[in-house]
Amino acid sequence: MTFETSVELLKFHNVAYTVYAMLIISVIAWFAYNLTREKKAEPIVRIPFYLYIGFLVAMGVGHHIFTYNTIPWVSEDIMRHNITPDKTFQIKMANHKFDMPEKMEIKKGEKVLFDAHSSDLVYGFGLFRQDGSMISQMQVNPGSRNDLLWTFNECGEFDVRSTEYAGPAGNAMFVKKVVIVTGCDKKGA
């Protein structure tokens, strides 16, 4: 399984974690019920517990390793210093305001570098779909490199919002439909 966009990954994750949560709730409930029963403990009951612990470890560690290889942006992020982007956008942030191109036009599949600089506070740079779900984000610290390399696998108009708290005024750091991605075969796909 590979995940093209964050929507797919989040959907998968939502189902996987819900199933896990239901499982652990029922295991503890089953355990509590049996704890008060008269029957003496048998050595055999250890097996489900070892299985359970094994399951916990496999789920936690497995989810980790599993998603590591399937989320395309991880390897790209680690190697971003060696990748020449197709497009670079400079984003300047100060006084709770974004200073960036009015429209950032991108073709599907292009490698885009968002190079953000803050001259005062710690902000965040987040890309969002129209339904409010998140595409990607990074922290923007003053004085250090904040470069997000991203390949858009989906088309549409996207918003930029600061994802880090920088005082109450930061609440309004929201620019609508500033990123436009085109070039999909089907409309909106």
Add this chain to the structure above:
Amino acid sequence: MSFKMNLMEGTNFNASSLTALQKVTLRAVVMSFLFYGLAAIEGTLMRVALVNPSIPPIHGAPEHFFSIMTVHPIIGIFGSTYQLVFAAFMFLIPFLTKKPLYSVGLANFVWIMITIGSALAWIAAFIWSYAPLYTLYWPLPADTAQFNVIGGIVFIIGVALIMIGTLGFIYNIYATIFAKVGVHANKTTKELLISGFGIDGMLNLVHKLTGKPPYSKEPALSLPVVAIFRGTVDTFLDALVILGAGILVLVYLLADVSGASWDVHAVDALLYKNFFWWGLDLVADGLVLIYVAGSWYLLATLITGQKLFMENVARAALLLELFVSWMVWSHHLLADQGQPEMMKLISGEMVTMFELLTQGLALFITLMTLWKARPLKMTMELKYLLAGLLGFGLAVPAAIIQADMGMNRILHNTQWIIGAHVHVALLTGLYMTLYSVVYVLWPLLTNNTKLFSMKFANAHFYLHLIGSVGMGAFMGMAGLEGMLRRHFYMDGEYQTFMILAAIAAIMMVVAWVIFMANIIMSVGLKGLVGIFLPASDDTATFGIDPQPSVVVSQKK
């Protein structure tokens, strides 16, 4: 007995029969639950504001919303949790080691410091709307363009007092553990230290595996004491870091007051973040996990009356968790692009993964200890313990998921983190465990005072359990759909989840009211006042022979 009589007199509580140790513990417990209520009400105000922003007292004002958000964790974590945990441990260490507490006076100093400190931080937010949030990201706390400088100074002094109280607690614990009296009269400091760090557990395991006798040495300290000592090491480092950050902020604020404007950019933001998260993470990944594991072990052995299953493994796991907890802070900086990738990968992702193993092991050992003692009676303390185990069973994997470089890119700073992880860990995991401790200690601390109502106790249990898991779940789902934490949504975004989360939050406030009513009806208002009056019996131990007064009052 009439309701009014009960309210005044309680069931059969007699505050004047309490020793100094019992009184100082109860004082901190009372303050802790008052602060818990404050935190619960603040949390509910924020939840309700996210459903309807214009509702009073927030009135759609981000300044007000964020000042509540700033003090909410200070009140919840320090005012409530720290106080409750410190109180329980300053009672338990003398109880478990059968030695007197080093100083009751210092114990009183601790709860007073934390109470005043938390109150000051709250006042700074209430009066001056000081709101840098608990993360104190540089140079936000010293940003006098956004915040009133006096508010900042009052807030930082409040936090500093909390940390000074914390250092007092640590000193009291160390001085008690390492006092060579009673059972430890002929132990060396080296033996106690080896045991404190869990090294003897590790050595026992190695000897067993290599077949080198003696396979097992009787450790100098009992397992819960080891966990308390171990957790306290992290508490110490954490207190130093937060105090250090506080002093740095204070220097800038004081400079501002004196008219000098110092360049805040002289401090590197990312470096500061690393320093701050290293320390702050010791609260979460060090302290909470270790104290909780220790409490589970203690509760499991007390409830079953049997030895802990796989005790040496448990001791060794505490040692492992020490190193793990020191090396995981980068999982908070996975979205910081200036952070070296190797740090993110090793500290943030790989080492953090071990917490699933250490915590999974603690969960397993506790469950096995309970299971081997079947059949057990489903007492209140057992019920709360099981709920606490469930809380961490839910919250730890939720944390491991976000401590992943791929997942973090889309989960960082969302409600997933604060809901499914933090609130479930604290409210379901930690608080249920602490309530279990409260129920275990209740007869010891109150000289067998009868609880007013079991119906109340059960109502509290279910309302809190369903409320806390429910709130975490709905906030988590909103987070997966992109809802940010530390953000005041005012256009009805994520409305369905926010309504459900607000209902769950209200359930928890109701649970708290029921719990408090039960406690107050048990001890009575007179008894409550009596707790704060000086003790006539200055005994600093519990339940050992040389102080017959305690034993006698126990047997009555």
